[in-house]
Amino acid sequence: MGLIRKMNMDQEQTEPFLSSGEPSGPIETRWDNHRFATKLVNPANKRKYEIIVIGTGLAGASAAATFGELGYRVKAFTFHDSARRAHSIAAQGGINAAKNYPNDGDSIYRLFYDTVKGGDYRSRESNVYRLAQVSNEIVDQATAQGVPFAREYGGLLDNRSFGGAQVSRTFYARGQTGQQLLLGAYQSLSRQVSAGTVELHTRSEMLEIVVKDDRAVGVVMRDLTTGEVSSHSAHAVVLATGGYSNVFYLSTNAMASNTTAIWRAHRKGAYFANPCYTQIHPTCIPASDEHQSKLTLMSESLRNDGRIWVPLDPEDARPPNDIPQAERDYYLERQYPAFGNLVPRDVASRAAMRMIDENRGVGPLKNGVYLDFKSAIDRLGKNRIEERYGNLFEMYERITDENPYEVPMRIYPAPHYTMGGLWVDYNLMTSVPGLYSIGEANFSDHGANRLGASALMQGLADGYFVLPYTIGQYLSDYLNTDPVATDDDAFVEVETEVKERNARFLAIGGTRSVDHFHRELGKVMIEYCGLVRSREGLEKAISEIRTIKQEFWTDLRILGDSDSLNQSLERAGRVADFIELAELMCRDAIDREESCGGHFRVEHQTNDGEARRDDENFSFVSAWEWTGEDTPQVRRTEPLEFEYVALSQRSYK
Amino acid sequence: MDLSLKVWRQAGPDAVGGFKSYEAKGISPEASFLEMLDDVNEHLNEAGEDPIAFDHDCREGICGMCGVMINGDPHGPQSGTATCQLHMRKFNDGDSITIEPWRASSMPVIRDLIVDRSAFDRIIEAGGYISINTGAAPDANIIAVPKEAAEAAMDAASCIGCAACVAACPNSAANLFTAAKIQHLNLLPQGQPERFTRTVAMVETMEEYFGSCTNHGECESACPKNISIDFIAWMNRDYVKAQFKTFQKTGQ
Numbered sequence: 001m002g003l004i005r006k007m008n009m010d011q012e013q014t015e016p017f018l019s020s021g022e023p024s025g026p027i028e029t030r031w032d033n034h035r036f037a038t039k040l041v042n043p044a045n046k047r048k049y050e051i052i053v054i055g056t057g058l059a060g061a062s063a064a065a066t067f068g069e070l071g072y073r074v075k076a077f078t079f080h081d082s083a084r085r086a087h088s089i090a091a092q093g094g095i096n097a098a099k100n101y102p103n104d105g106d107s108i109y110r111l112f113y114d115t116v117k118g119g120d121y122r123s124r125e126s127n128v129y130r131l132a133q134v135s136n137e138i139v140d141q142a143t144a145q146g147v148p149f150a151r152e153y154g155g156l157l158d159n160r161s162f163g164g165a166q167v168s169r170t171f172y173a174r175g176q177t178g179q180q181l182l183l184g185a186y187q188s189l190s191r192q193v194s195a196g197t198v199e200l201h202t203r204s205e206m207l208e209i210v211v212k213d214d215r216a217v218g219v220v221m222r223d224l225t226t227g228e229v230s231s232h233s234a235h236a237v238v239l240a241t242g243g244y245s246n247v248f249y250l251s252t253n254a255m256a257s258n259t260t261a262i263w264r265a266h267r268k269g270a271y272f273a274n275p276c277y278t279q280i281h282p283t284c285i286p287a288s289d290e291h292q293s294k295l296t297l298m299s300e301s302l303r304n305d306g307r308i309w310v311p312l313d314p315e316d317a318r319p320p321n322d323i324p325q326a327e328r329d330y331y332l333e334r335q336y337p338a339f340g341n342l343v344p345r346d347v348a349s350r351a352a353m354r355m356i357d358e359n360r361g362v363g364p365l366k367n368g369v370y371l372d373f374k375s376a377i378d379r380l381g382k383n384r385i386e387e388r389y390g391n392l393f394e395m396y397e398r399i400t401d402e403n404p405y406e407v408p409m410r411i412y413p414a415p416h417y418t419m420g421g422l423w424v425d426y427n428l429m430t431s432v433p434g435l436y437s438i439g440e441a442n443f444s445d446h447g448a449n450r451l452g453a454s455a456l457m458q459g460l461a462d463g464y465f466v467l468p469y470t471i472g473q474y475l476s477d478y479l480n481t482d483p484v485a486t487d488d489d490a491f492v493e494v495e496t497e498v499k500e501r502n503a504r505f506l507a508i509g510g511t512r513s514v515d516h517f518h519r520e521l522g523k524v525m526i527e528y529c530g531l532v533r534s535r536e537g538l539e540k541a542i543s544e545i546r547t548i549k550q551e552f553w554t555d556l557r558i559l560g561d562s563d564s565l566n567q568s569l570e571r572a573g574r575v576a577d578f579i580e581l582a583e584l585m586c587r588d589a590i591d592r593e594e595s596c597g598g599h600f601r602v603e604h605q606t607n608d609g610e611a612r613r614d615d616e617n618f619s620f621v622s623a624w625e626w627t628g629e630d631t632p633q634v635r636r637t638e639p640l641e642f643e644y645v646a647l648s649q650r651s652y653k
Numbered sequence: 654m655d656l657s658l659k660v661w662r663q664a665g666p667d668a669v670g671g672f673k674s675y676e677a678k679g680i681s682p683e684a685s686f687l688e689m690l691d692d693v694n695e696h697l698n699e700a701g702e703d704p705i706a707f708d709h710d711c712r713e714g715i716c717g718m719c720g721v722m723i724n725g726d727p728h729g730p731q732s733g734t735a736t737c738q739l740h741m742r743k744f745n746d747g748d749s750i751t752i753e754p755w756r757a758s759s760m761p762v763i764r765d766l767i768v769d770r771s772a773f774d775r776i777i778e779a780g781g782y783i784s785i786n787t788g789a790a791p792d793a794n795i796i797a798v799p800k801e802a803a804e805a806a807m808d809a810a811s812c813i814g815c816a817a818c819v820a821a822c823p824n825s826a827a828n829l830f831t832a833a834k835i836q837h838l839n840l841l842p843q844g845q846p847e848r849f850t851r852t853v854a855m856v857e858t859m860e861e862y863f864g865s866c867t868n869h870g871e872c873e874s875a876c877p878k879n880i881s882i883d884f885i886a887w888m889n890r891d892y893v894k895a896q897f898k899t900f901q902k903t904g905q
Contacts (some may be wrong), residue, residue, distance in 0.1 A: 066787040081708065082774050084814055085716045137790070144790035146783045146838045148807040155797030173807060179715055180810060187782035194778040202771065225763055231748060254710040269711045287681040293691055379899075395714065398731075398738045464787045513698045515691070559703050564665055565764045567706055568698070 005398040014274045018271070018623055018638040022126035022426040023512035027112075027644055030102020031130040034426070035264035038433040039234040039476040046071035049475050050483055052078070052208045052219055054261050057086030058178070058440025058456060060240030061185035062463030064341040067355040068192030068627055070468060076189065076198055077221060079205040079256065079570075087242060087254040088459060089354050091178025092299035092392065093162060095171035095456040102159050106167040108132045113273040115454060116645040118164040118344050119419070119447020120613065121595035122277070122621070125644055128427060131445050132467040139171050141157045141464060145184040149173050151406050151475075160388075160552075161304050164344035164652075170453040175299050175392045181456055185463070205570065206261045207498045209237065209268045209435065214434035217483065220498050222489070224570060227563040231486035234473060235478050236434045239265060240463065247585065248530065252284055252297040252417035258574035259581050262422050262441050269622035271636060273423035273443035275581065276589035279598045280346035281416030281448055281530050285399055285409075286368040295414040296399055298371070298392055300452040301347070305376035305385065306409070310360040310369050320362070320370055320408045320451050324482065330354060339652040346598050346611075347652060348448045349413035353531050356412070368410030377405065382644050413531060417455060418447040419598065420588075423638070424624040427470035428462060431623070434474060438462035443621070450596025498551050502562040505572040510555030515551045516569045521545065521575070521582055523652065529586050534602045540588045545586065550581045584624060584633060591635060594618045608647075654680050654746040654777065658693065660705055661753045663762050666769075672751070682742040686729065687712060687719060689741055690752075703739035707766040714738040714877060717813030720768045720820070722753040735815060735877040755820035759827075759842040759862040770816050772862040773830060780854035781834045783843055796842050803841070810837040811878045821875035824864035829872035831859045832888035833880050839891055845904060849895035858890050 023030040023037070041049065049072050053064040056078040080086065105149040111132040116123055129139040143149060143157070149171050150158040173180040180253040192198040199219070208220040210231065218233035244259035245251035266272045283298045316323060333340045334384045335565055343351075352369045355361060362368050377385050382405060386393070393404045400410070422430045422437040424444055429436050439459035446454065484490065516538040528534075528541035553574070595604040595611035596618070604612045619640045624633040656677040663670030675697075680689050687709050694704035714735040721736055723729035729739045742870040744750065754768065761770040810833070818829035835855050838844035844851070866885060873882045894900040 033817060062787070069786045080710070080716075080718065081770055084774075085710060085718050087711060087716070090711045090713050090715050099793070122717065137788070140790040140793045141785075141787060143793035143796075144785045144843055146806070146841050146843045148803050148810050148837070148841065149793075151798055151803045153800050155799055155803075156794050173810075176715065176807075176811060179813075180807075183810065187777060188785075188787075190774065191776045191782045191784060193774075200774075254716060255712060256710050291681060291684055291688055291692065293685070293688050295870075296713050374768065394733075395738070398714075398734060398740070401740075401742060467788070480662050511699070513695055515695065559698060559700060559701065565706055565767065630723045 001123060005098060007590065010397050017545035018621070018636050020425050022125055024125065027125060027129045031124050031133055031405070038470060038473045038535065041472045041475055043071055043478060045085045047073060047210050048075065048480065050075065050469070051236050051238060052232055052234040053238045054219065055086065055240035055242065055441070056083035056186070056189065056646055057088035057240060057242055057439060058182055058185055058459035059236070059441070059463040061182065061189045063240060063438060063467050064198050065185060065188035065192050066464055068118040068195065068197035069357070071197070074102060074192070075201065075205060075234065077201045077204045078223060078589065079203060080550070081202055081415070081454050083189055083200060083202070086181060086182060087257050088456070089299045090180045090254065090297070091456055092175040092179045092297065093301040094160065094172035094453040095181060096162070096169050096453040097139040097171060097457070098132055098169060099136055099139060102168045104167045106169050108556065110167065111135060111169065113645055114165050114525055114610060115451060116447065117650060118449055120449050120594050120611070120643060120650060121447065121615065121619070121645070121647050122640065123445055123447030123501055124640060125642060130466065131458060131461050134461045137465055138460045141487070142181055142184050145188060147173060147180045148186045158439045160301055161342060163300055163303060163342045164346065164451040170301070172301065175301070175335065175389060178456055181460065185460070202627070206241070207264065207286055208571065209265045210490050210494050211268045211432060212484055212488065215274050215433045218486065221618060225565050227561070227566065231493055231495055232489040233483040233486050235483055236269045236436060238438060239422065239441050241441045242436045244420065244578070245415040245418055246580060247521070247582050248415040248525045249518050250287065250292065250295050250526070251476040252295050254279060255294060258577065260574050262437065262576045263577040264431065265422060265432070265435060267626050269432045269626065270435060270437070271423035271625050272420070273582060273583040273621050274420040274448070274588065275622045275624065276529070276592060277419035277448045277597060277601050278415060279345060279417040280349045280354055280420060282345055282413050283371065283411045284416070285396065285416035286365065286412035288364055296395070297414070297416060297521060298396060298409065298411060300345065302371060302389060302392065305380070305388070306341065306371040307375060308341050308369055308371055310355045310362060320372070324431070336652045343652045344449060344451060350600060352411070352413055363410045370408035371411045372408035373404060374408070382385040389431045415526070417450055419443065419448060419450055423621065427473055428467050429474060436467060436471065438467055441643050445593070448599055501573070502569060505569055506562060508554065508556045508558070510557045512555050512557060513566055514556060514575050517556065518575045519546050520570070521553055521579055524548070525582055525585070529589055532600050532602060533589050535590055538590045541586045542583055545583045552576065552579060587632070588622055588624065590619060613649070654682060654740065654744070656680060656744065656747070657749045659749065659751045660673035662705070664764065666763055667849055680741055684741045685712065685737060686723070686739040686741065687737050703802070703887060705766065706764045709737055711717055712737040715813060717815040720755060720815040720817055720847055722755065722820060724751050726775035727755070727820045728877050733877060733879045733901040735813070748833055757819050757863070759825065760816060760819065770807070770814070773814055773816065773827070775862065776827070776831055776855050776858050777834060779858035779872065780847065780851040781838070783838060784847060806837050806840040808882065809833040809840065809884050812880055813878060815877060817875045817877060818861065818872035822864065823869055823871065823873040824867060826866045827859050827863040828866040828885045828888070829876065829882060831855055835888050835891065836884045839887070847903050848891060848904065852888065853895045857890065
């Protein structure tokens, strides 16, 4: 059942491929058959199991709440002060579901098809089909929880369109859909906290996974308020800790989003899949200067009504409204007439970058392109636009001091989402038995590029509707066994490691702040491992990352101690892990000699500059296995087979 | 631009705190308020002084993690704006800025500008949810919700839980937060079955931790999401109704 235990080199030769453990048969029946075949834990026995959930975003909160409802004993941890703060809250645009309420030809099959195609044929068909199937249940669930989705005048749910789709299937709550879905999950979680099934620990950061006899048996946490390091054991551990876009320093992720939980798990045996698949989102506000600490996303839904353009003449310095129509280049509409401004994110981002490279960028630093609402306002009226995007327009104005109802917005691509993450099988279990990964933290459903409004869908699908079923398969083997005691040597050893590592950060006593190293790392990563990559650049990046690593461990200055709240110390651990991850991302990007989705290698493009995949040689998932501090990770592969979606070069023209 | 800061420093929950003065020099007017603090911290770290601890995360005004008193105003001078979305262009070169944590006995200081807002979670745990288990939901379109009701619920639901309302209130009351959370659910058809039990449980939990509302309205003007105190009136109405058996029995 997809249990991949550590294999030595001999076994690797006899069993070279990773198995996803996905069911076979007609794709429509796979999930149903799998659920029937999966072992159940009977209701009275569920309370005998303990499950640890790390992270309380959409995936973590929904999983923890559902486990609690089912009767499991759950310990949930978040490093925020409340489970409601996770970065899922910042998702703006919406959540996809194959309801076909607008009667425009949508179906589960079409959502599945669009998602596989949008992912540039680098995802697992069975997983994506399951995702499309449960998408409808998610919208039902959220609505019943009181998520105030937008409605039509008749009181039924409204939908809008998103990039990469030709149907309207996106449910939304103004520009705050992530917030509302997270509050729904948080409220369900709070209900379980109140019922006593979930024990919630806030301001607690996971610093290590504990593995014993090749199974995940618990975690080591640090209380961020008191600095206390403690061990927690359970029958299974679930990581729902989000993505790693902050490896680029400047990204749309929240400041604290990090890779530590999944990276520590990787170092303890969990394979890291497709680390080079990162998404650069096309509609962010361009940086205003180099002190900027983060980039702000403007929902992709804006591309429904906004038209993207740059001046035809690179020297044109007139204010945008003074540039006549004939002297504007609506380059997406020109290059991709079928999808126009709604091409998928990777395509839109690269097109914007080409404009800026041709020196046709706009704004004071010439680092943006226009997103213009004039024709939509003329057509629909300002009120309708305000109703759809009011809060986004306000946010834009607060940041830039420009009024987008009157002046076109300026946008530029920014790192936003990571499709890569811990490798998981069909049951969402990592290569370490008993360790699961859900939501953005895993690699599973988006292939090499994620379509808009499908991150919320995947996080909630994993948490509400997939993992609560599939975890039974593993747990049922451990009925009437106690979790490993936290005074076991396995825990004591790891606790000591954690404490020593913190002491090491404090002892360096150098001159540079942790943010300095993070910024340096980000510059290297965005330059060489961002939108466009080349072998030469990536090799250069690796050598620069090694220099940064070396300087980090000799010149870092962290003040204070580890026995109280110390934000610099928290960040030091996260940046140290980002540095290690960065090198693996570059190695994966070198290794994948093709362009697909968010991974664009200059060596592999068509004559008109579009990505060129190599299905013959690269139709697989790369899953990297940690082999020790001084030896590089080994790549293992999970072949991808496409029985339903015909492989073709993606075309949005 | 150059600024003079007076910042509350407090080493821990039980330590004695006090103001310390810092100079912030060469700050870009395009910087956000928190980026200005980042810059100050960078210099403090260089000088060997512990950086100022402050809560923040998304820096897009949606997570509710950030929030400090800026010259006595929660989240500073710009209305409808969280601290992270406040930009330095709203200040003048040479300004003096006093920065303090939220002040309320139910939200003790953890360190410097960071406070413990967990009392808000206790209010939600008391009833701020609709009791439905995963998998039990009917089709999403089976219940039509009047557009106006959905919009009003959304207005309430846009609360980010930052606690500026408590910090602004002379009584440290949490009525705006609690009312927003209650009315988000009470305004929707899905929220009707538990409307009265929810209201009573959440109001009574609120009163365990926070002061009473005396209609100053400071909360509304401090709210970074412009949440209306009308919700407090609706909460009070539901709370009163909940005291009568007739309403409880008919559920409306």
